[in-house]
Amino acid sequence: MRDLCILRLSALGDVCNLVPSVRALQTAQPELKITWIIGRAEYSLLEGLEGVDFLVYDKKTGLAGMAALRKKLLAQRNGQPFDVLLHMQAALRASLLSRFIPARRRIGFDAERAKDFQNWFVHEQLAANPRQHVGEGFLDFVRHLGVQPGPLQWGIPLPQTAVDEARRWQPEDQAYLVLSPCSSNRARNWRNWSNQGYAALVDYAYENYGLQTLLTGGPTELEQETAKTIAELAKAPVINATGQTSLKALLCLIRDARLVVAPDSGPIHMAVAMQTPPLGLYATSNPDRTGPWLGREFVANRYPEAVKHFLDRDVNQVGWGQRVRDPAALDLITQEDVQQRLDAIMNSKEKLA
Structure with missing residues (x-):
């Protein structure tokens, strides 16, 4: 195998989990040429990843964009297909895009x-491997190619500008936590905790550990209003950077923070990549599947209770992605x-092992 292509467009947390x-x-075959077809925002997070050639696909361009991507690939490769395509996004749009990628093997x-x-x-x-974390699911592709993964590695580059x-x-001169209170806004996919709860946590962290809170998030109206409300409800001082940082700068802020607080969303996985303890809040999704890959002991997990209360079933009786x-x-x-969970983090090592 001389080269391969990875197809994974989104989302931020998933592409973080794919880097290992x-x-x-790369560890098993240093000369392997890797091309990664990725979404625009996700590329801005991973840009500069050593040994990877990225091609950005904008989903707004539809079939025309897929055809243009194929034309570009064929031109770059003198019409030659990839040895292997790792189709690592089980979604219809990605599957359609996969047919525009020339490859001898499609996995x-x-x-x-x-x-x-x-x-x-x-x-x-892949061979069946049920009830695994998303990151382990990506490593199954590596195993399918005959490679046994070693210790998890990320090494996402952080330029000086970030x-x-x-x-x-x-x-x-003050330790801080990063609070990213909002997950992506999807239909009937509730993940966000209450503003009052977040504000109380801001005050608790400041009063008990001297931690200042740095609020982050995207530029959407929901995220802006959420951050504003939390800052107004909290008595402790808050730095509100919501919608005002690049993703690379956010990685730097996460790297240097004492911990990250967030629901099931990208910043939790970005924290793991930076070895920063992740205080995840999970009730509507299973943290054993989509929670932080490392540091899962720091998750506030009410998913089993939610399954019991709202679905009237035990957690081991529902689908893994329920x-x-x-x-x-x-x-x-x-x-x-x-x-x-905050107390547990503050009594632990500053970085994930």
């Missing part, structure tokens, strides 16, 4: 994980839950 698979392949997920008829678009499927940008937001589609599930996470 890239590192495992996708096993039957249980191959959503949206992904099996129609590949030649080979370091300088982050410094403008960091409190001087969501709880009720916003009231987040109310199961108590202030005491989150404070206890």
Whole structure:
């Protein structure tokens, strides 16, 4: 195998979880040429990743963009196909895009994980490996190629411009936590805790550990209003950088923070990549599947209770990716839950092992 192509467009947390698979392949075969077809925002997070050639696909361009990407690939490769395509996104749009990528071998997920008829678009499927973390699912592609992964490695590059940008937001001579209170806004996919709960945590962290809170997030109206409300409700001082940092600068802020607080969203996985303790808040999704790959002991986890209360089943009786589609599930996470997880982090090592 001389070269391969990875197809994974989104999302931020998923591409963070995929990087150790890239590192495992590079360790096993240093001369391997890797091309990664990726989304625009995700590329801005991973840009500069050593040994990887990125091609950005904008989903807004539809089939025309897919055709243009194929034309570019064929021109770059003198019409030659990749030895292997790792189709690592089980979604219909990605599967359609996969047919525009020339490759001799096309590898996708096993039957249980191959959503949206992904099996129609590949030649080979992974061996079944149920009830695994998303990151382990990506490593299954590495194992399928005959490589046994070693210790997890990320090494996402941080340019000096991002370091300088982050410094403008960091409190001087004071430890801080990063709070990213909002997940992506998807239909009937509630993940966000209450503003009052977040504000109380801001005050608890400041009063008990001297931690200042740095609020982060995107530029959407929901994220802006959420951050503003938390800052107004909190008595402790807050730095509000919501919608005002690049993703690379956010990685720097996360790297230097004492911990990250967030629901099931990208910053939790970015924290793991930076070896920063992740205080995740989970009630509507299973943290054993989509929670932080490392540091899962720091998660405030009410998913089993939510499954029992809203689905009337035990957690081992539902599908591995089962969501709880009720916003009231987040109310199961108590202030005491989150404070206890914060205490556990503050009594642990500063960086994940």
